[in-house]
Amino acid sequence: AMFKTDPVRPDAYREFERPLPEWFRGAALGIFVHWGPYSVPAWAEPTGELGAVPREEWYAHNPYAEWYANTMRIEGSPAQMHHERVHGGAPYDDFLDAWKAEDFDADEVLAVVAATGAGYFIPTTKHHDGVTLWDAPGTDGRNTVARGPRQDLIGAFADATRAAGLRFGVYYSGGLDWHFSGLPPIEHDDDPAPDDLAYAEYAHDHVIDLIDRYRPDILWGDIRWPVAGIEPGPKSLAHAFQTFYERVPDGVVNDRWGESHWDFRTSEYVHGTAVEVGEAWENTRGIGLSFGHNRNETNEHLLSAHEAVRLLVDVVSRGGNLLLNIGLEASGRIPELQRQTLEGIGVWNRHYGHAVVGARPEGRMPASDEPWIRWTRTDDAVHAVVDQTGPVRLPDPDRVLDESTARIGERHVTAERVDGGILVDVEDAVTPVAISFRTRD
Numbered sequence: 001a002m003f004k005t006d007p008v009r010p011d012a013y014r015e016f017e018r019p020l021p022e023w024f025r026g027a028a029l030g031i032f033v034h035w036g037p038y039s040v041p042a043w044a045e046p047t048g049e050l051g052a053v054p055r056e057e058w059y060a061h062n063p064y065a066e067w068y069a070n071t072m073r074i075e076g077s078p079a080q081m082h083h084e085r086v087h088g089g090a091p092y093d094d095f096l097d098a099w100k101a102e103d104f105d106a107d108e109v110l111a112v113v114a115a116t117g118a119g120y121f122i123p124t125t126k127h128h129d130g131v132t133l134w135d136a137p138g139t140d141g142r143n144t145v146a147r148g149p150r151q152d153l154i155g156a157f158a159d160a161t162r163a164a165g166l167r168f169g170v171y172y173s174g175g176l177d178w179h180f181s182g183l184p185p186i187e188h189d190d191d192p193a194p195d196d197l198a199y200a201e202y203a204h205d206h207v208i209d210l211i212d213r214y215r216p217d218i219l220w221g222d223i224r225w226p227v228a229g230i231e232p233g234p235k236s237l238a239h240a241f242q243t244f245y246e247r248v249p250d251g252v253v254n255d256r257w258g259e260s261h262w263d264f265r266t267s268e269y270v271h272g273t274a275v276e277v278g279e280a281w282e283n284t285r286g287i288g289l290s291f292g293h294n295r296n297e298t299n300e301h302l303l304s305a306h307e308a309v310r311l312l313v314d315v316v317s318r319g320g321n322l323l324l325n326i327g328l329e330a331s332g333r334i335p336e337l338q339r340q341t342l343e344g345i346g347v348w349n350r351h352y353g354h355a356v357v358g359a360r361p362e363g364r365m366p367a368s369d370e371p372w373i374r375w376t377r378t379d380d381a382v383h384a385v386v387d388q389t390g391p392v393r394l395p396d397p398d399r400v401l402d403e404s405t406a407r408i409g410e411r412h413v414t415a416e417r418v419d420g421g422i423l424v425d426v427e428d429a430v431t432p433v434a435i436s437f438r439t440r441d
């Protein structure tokens, strides 16, 4: 199947296993960017979230606007009708030439990203349409240096990310490349994907080039790796991982490189129970229903800042990171609705980031979500994040904590033990509220 099953770790890849670097484990939040020729039409049906849409509907009504090159080729799909009506059925590559990135300023994007409190930033370098955002080997000019933006967008992002003091990652679509493979549109989960050695070596050379030129801290593969590239050989995936860890000793790779190796697991929209255990995992999603910008998305489709913060706190309380995606407009601007959510996350993190950045699970999961509460732990403190104000009764935490040290942000608050719990008076605060206690063990 095209999507990852539960990858096994062949012996040939065991040499790459290592402890998860603290910089990744404690990061809490990463920001993704999907940006490509698909950002010109920026059109998809806001069908629903991955996991909530029946699989038989998914491909012809794909809410992922970055799948436009596939959806527009499906007979009778609304995207095909849209493409005929609005773009006269023109070749997809016309969008590469129409993509000007005229308002793009990498430092401006990274200023918004850094203000969220995120610890890392990952742009797409090649999505499923095969267009590379740098002058990648073998692309024969089908890239953003030779055409469209006429700029090494990955280099610009890498420099701006480092200048902003964040870790830098690269997303690479290993499992799908509709241009290279020339296959018919995908309409079912198990439709074929490029698996031959020629493609595996082509993709290997791209990953090596990204490592050599941008020294990414994260290799974020997608879908999977071509099977022919898993086998030993001069251009095998093992060679790429070897090169990566030599150049970036505290680098990490995700779990979408086929049956090979991973430093951290990933889930997408739907929380994957098999994946979300321990502390080496990440949940990714768009701010809306799509990763690529979709002009059809309105407020109702997007996470508000409040909803995004609750998701962030929930993920961190269970040991993971949240990788939240921005779909940039073709111009290079951040869509206004998405910017509002990002700014709201930043406001919250300025108040309560101490409860999530560098935090670990506190070791209990709430029985229910009424009232909603999530616990985290940092070096010498325990944090109860609640989503209400007024008198709040915290269920008795297993850890012995000193209720006399209760704080909300910098402010000391009164907390008293009442039958089997701790009563805290939460006055006007930014919700959700992190109530912090010193531990006394």
Ligand SMILES: C[C@@H]1N[C@H](CNC(=O)c2cc3ccccc3[nH]2)[C@@H](O)[C@H](O)[C@@H]1O
Pocket: 003, 004, 064, 066, 067, 222, 223, 224, 256, 266, 267, 268, 272, 284, 291
């Ligand atoms: C970030 C997102 N990834 C999609 C491919 N998804 C997977 O390979 C995938 C989904 C998923 C869900 C649970 C566990 C593993 C998974 N892999 C792409 O098809 C989207 O365009 C977008 O780039």
